Amino acid sequence: MASRLFTRRRDGRIEVRLSPDGRAFVGATAREVAAAEGDPNHAWGAALHAPIDPGRDADDPLAMLSRQSELTSNAELVLATLDEGALTDGEAWAWFCTLQVALRSIAVANGLLDDDAWNALSGPLVEHIQTIQALLFELSRVL
């Protein structure tokens, strides 16, 4: 049986069994989310700043601020816990959210908006996306 990348321990913490390369991948992803959140011209902006209520000219500034703050906090928490052997539930949730935000941002930035576009994609971007999907799938088993 293949070993799991994340396992829930008896004490409730989530053990991380990622290789150094795997941790570096997660770290680079979190750094990209943090950078994108602070850069209005970043390619991931369309996904990160998606409308909350498309029927309004502008969204509630407090809601937008809350989203920005939570996205950044999660990415920073990932970076702060990158080398930990085990994560709390909240830390693992921050990893999960940050990876999923990156996944969707990459999809939107590359026009992967339907199954046809995704199925037609080839090359290193597919591998990159599948790595994030695999990490998310593993995390979803313990959250």
Added chain:
Amino acid sequence: MTARLASTERELDQSASVATQRPWNVVVWNDPVTPMAVVVVVFRRVFGYPEAKCTHLMLTVHHEGRAVVWSGGRERAESYCVKLQVAGLQSTVERDD
């Protein structure tokens, strides 16, 4: 005539009241790259729904392209929408038809 006018005014009042009470929907949209298991986990953690309801909503998103995952007041709808977006799902709010 007066009675008829009063009746019309009552109807207008009731219709305005219904309009202001129309709930706001939180909608989640399908995308081709998000794993199904991820969507289920997000629904469970954000709303606290039972696993079966989360799976049902996820399948609705998958097959129909979107699902209304919560309805209620505008402020809470926007708050839930932000939580879903922070968890990486495509979500919007809209007035119930």
